[in-house]
Amino acid sequence: MKEQLLQDGKAVGDRLSRVDGRLKVTGAAKYSAEYELPGLVHGVLVGSTVAKGRITSIDTKAAERAPGVLAVITHLNSPKVPGFAAKSNPDEPPTIGQPLRVFYDEKIYFNDQPIALVVADTLERARYAARLVKTQYAAEQHRTNFEANKSRAFLPTQAKRNPKSAQNDYTRGQADGYQNAPVKLEAEYVHESEMHNPMELQSIIAHWEAPDRLTVYDKVQAVKGTQRAFAKDWGLPEDHVKVIATFVGGAFGNGLHNWPHETAAIIGAKVTNRPVKVVLTREQMFTMVGYRPKTWQRIQMGATKDGKLVGISHESVGQTSTYEEFTESTVQQTRMMYAAPNVSTRYRILGLDISTPIWMRGPGEATGAFALESAIDEMAHLIGMDPLEFRLRNHTDTDPEKNKPWSTKYLKECFQAGADRIGWNKRQLKPGALREGDWLVGYGMGVGTFGANRGSAKARAALLADGSVVLQSATTDIGPGTGTAMVQIASDALGLPTDKIRFELGNSLFPQAPSQGGSSTVNTVGSAVNDACLALKKKLQELGGTSFANVQPEQLTLTGGQLGLKANGGPRMSFADLRKANNGQDIEVTIESKPDGSTRQNYSMYSFSVHFAEVKVHTMTGEVRVTKMVSCADAGTIVNQKTAGSQMIGGAIGGIGMALTEGAVMDDRFGRYVTKDLADYHVPVHADAPPVEVFFVNKPDTLVDPLGTKGIGEIAIIGVAPAITNAIFNATGKRIRELPITPDKVLLA
């Protein structure tokens, strides 16, 4: 563990241990439900027990009389949220439609919709009283069955309104041109809805510090976005709403939307005039905070016998709710991954009486890659070609969708590195050819890609009296190690050891930063940190006066409590003197950093990954064991090999869940999930996790941002599921196109 910046070394690229690691291993890190506030009380939500209809009566008397109960809030007595009425059809990301207005009226849109909040002085009493709320419904016929309703799918409104929207149908070359190929295939792929299920339950403490001042400790991925949303809801100036999310116990996307329980807690706090804490139960994590939507896909593909793709048609239907149109980029990868001359894509959504989905790690691209990369494997098999070779023959050095050069693309290097490490040469062309006792052995691969996005962000940098530098930006860290990466970036930009730098995040008081999502935090906030540090240095240089006037900023160092030069000798000036020159004030700057629009116009910018899996399939039980994974990423500069490696490993293991174990099972009779806790809904555990070897190309892409990073979070999982399903095919000769691949499916295939 090298905590110091080496004299000539760089902090970026180092394996620095997490700067907040000590807080996490000692239990000192505070997550949103863990703040002690005087007078804090507990709220427990009651959910509807029908999937569609109206509440005809709701009897709260018994609950109100129960010991310790301060309030029972329903649509009948809830204070009006000023923003609700006005927002009849808010047209804002992440969804078009009307986010559920909690306690607004008697309408029920999905099963377990929050219909009451019971607030009591202790958690036990709130939980008990919540069971005493009695509700009657006028139930209506609900629609939750995806297959039965698939024909009702429609083009998303945003596509209808905007012909340029990427959700519109797409054709390159001839529509359905695959039909003219000598070898053709058509296959349908389905996966069940998957729940993010971060280990931390969604939780919030809402506190009205004054009638017009709200503070929330909230499990969100966007503190500024949340601040804006609640300010709008309550008709407050933005700076009257404070959002704190210093530590977030995983989210994987479900903190990218503000959910009904958050507003319920805020209402509860208003009614009781006490800080109210609401922690969802694990069951409620399945119904109230989004999920990866169940999706049906069809791929039609044509190729020549010598392995050239002629065309791909990709059609997809993703589930959404009846009140919001959730969309994602399921078919995007098909448009740009391979050099096929004829490509058609078609994306539709299907509104069901289920709560609204939200992006889950890798989002639509992970869904789409399951279909595309499976079909590629199927086609390779049809023409009798190694699937790696087939991909190489259809590799493209420019973006065939936008007809632009890639900013960088080192996918072939990933192929090579991954094939070597997994032992691809052991793979047999003929499925079912490798056996170890009762186990069949197989190898598979899957490719992933995700846009190397960068937004604009601000960062503040201040030199403190003790010679340390503190940086602030209103980003969050849901787990990747944002603070650690920022400290490393700042260390290089400032020429100051990492242990003299602190990075603060997760507070809406800090300068603007976007949500932590879409693999763009280091590209976006890292650039702002870099710029803020350079600006701070420039300011120090100015304060240093004439002796520093003609020095190149890169030559300046801040080590040893003074401004100096890298080269020996030369001028020196202590921080104390610099502060004096600054009238005794902390020396600080706030900088906004934006991508260069014209560069982004001229290039296609993507991260790439390839995942290789070795699986064993038991011939008698159908059990699938992933025995080894190799994940390779072309993600630009790797700021921290250790934490970035962990992100890749985490993505691979998440992908194992997607492929083998995770799927929410809906009981359509009641429109209610059967799987609603971690015993029914199986996420990978230690015993499911194989060794995962990670390879990074680690070549900078300075067209994306000055640091050369491209983003890791999504490509870590995109392509993992098909790598595993393809390996199962290679092991058994069974092609299973429905996720998760549980043993029964293997046996029955």
Added chain:
Amino acid sequence: MDNEMPPQPAAEGCGHNETRRNFLKQSSLLTALALAPGPILKAAEAELDETVAAAFEKVPLKLDVNGKKYKLSVEPRTTLLDLLREQLHLTGTKKGCDYGQCGACTVHVDGKRVNSCLTLAVMQDGKKVTTIEGLADGDKLHPMQEAFLKHDGFQCGYCTPGQIMSAVACIREGHADSEGEIKEYMSGNICRCGAYPNIVAAIQEVKSGGQKV
């Protein structure tokens, strides 16, 4: 919460609880009435009986948590986890499910790992509880904490206290002799961030380092 099928109006299935509660209420009220000063009797008459009953339902509990002795009065239905988090403000112990399915709430009770969400606080009367806050020796981290830092055995950190408490117990139990054995005996601790290989590496290092855990 009400998960019963079919989805009739809520609150069915409460009858049993209510009966038990009424019984408790009445029996404690009997005692109460025998000793009660006037105002309490009035309260009972004014149908505030639930409030009174609740006050009498608390039971005394002695616990040693991280070397600190507590004399408490808790409701019998309070889990050890909720006691630690909500009353003692030891929030290092995490709630990930509340059903014994995730291990985030793992603590040591008399040296053995226990899912604190699955045990009522009153069942631990007189016992010694160690939570993640009590694992380090002052400023000096426990070797397992050091190993988690070094191997990056976490991302978001939410499962981490439970993983570490479980990992220490895993070695003490003698269940850390191979990678396979560690994985098996750590499978009650879910990490959604997927830090498993790094966690296993951390445990192996501590185990092979031979330090006392």
